[in-house]
Amino acid sequence: MDCLFCKIAHHEIPSLVVREDADTLAFLDINPRAAGHTVVIPKQHAATLLDVPREALGLFWQAVQATALQLHTVLQPDGFTIGVNQGRCAGQAVDHLHVHIIPRWEGDGGGSIHTVVNAPPTEELAKIHEKIVQSNPKS
Ligand code: 5GP
Numbered sequence: 404m405d406c407l408f409c410k411i412a413h414h415e416i417p418s419l420v421v422r423e424d425a426d427t428l429a430f431l432d433i434n435p436r437a438a439g440h441t442v443v444i445p446k447q448h449a450a451t452l453l454d455v456p457r458e459a460l461g462l463f464w465q466a467v468q469a470t471a472l473q474l475h476t477v478l479q480p481d482g483f484t485i486g487v488n489q490g491r492c493a494g495q496a497v498d499h500l501h502v503h504i505i506p507r508w509e510g511d512g513g514g515s516i517h518t519v520v521n522a523p524p525t526e527e528l529a530k531i532h533e534k535i536v537q538s539n540p541k542s
């Protein structure tokens with residue numbers, strides 16, 4: 404498989420590594436939106452969050468937290484935007500799960516996750532809720 408982030412995960416393509424363990428790698432985004440903009444990936448290929456084996460998820464999110472803690476300690480930002488672009492419509496360009504950790508500072512001019520899209524549904528909230536829980540009775 405020709406996957407850019409698999410190659411970065413296996414150090415076949417160089418990156419500026421922020422944190423590494425046996426299962427995950429965090430490295431600086433090549434096109435940072437803020438100082439310290441980092442992406443965290445599982446080393447095992449998974450195109451999206453939906454493709455990650457359940458047993459790998461805990462370690463992965465622990466790595467996201469550890470990376471954010473490292474950035475918090477060193478760069479002392481006022482906050483973070485932490486998120487995933489999933490699917491082309493949402494801006495996913497690399498089909499290997501990656502969590503963006505973007506340090507944020509007061510007055511940096513950026514918005515919140517709510518500024519990513521503003522297409523509220525015409526259908527009632529309760530109807531949408533009903534549909535969602537009907538298809539997943541455990542929720
Ligand atoms: P996406 O749009 O898929 O959520 O984000 C992909 C991210 O990967 C982008 O922010 C882009 O700048 C970053 N990126 C793409 N190619 C490389 C690369 O070769 N090295 C590094 N470090 N980052 C990359």
Ligand code: ZN
Pocket residue numbers: 406407408409410447448449498499
């Ligand atoms: Zn991959």
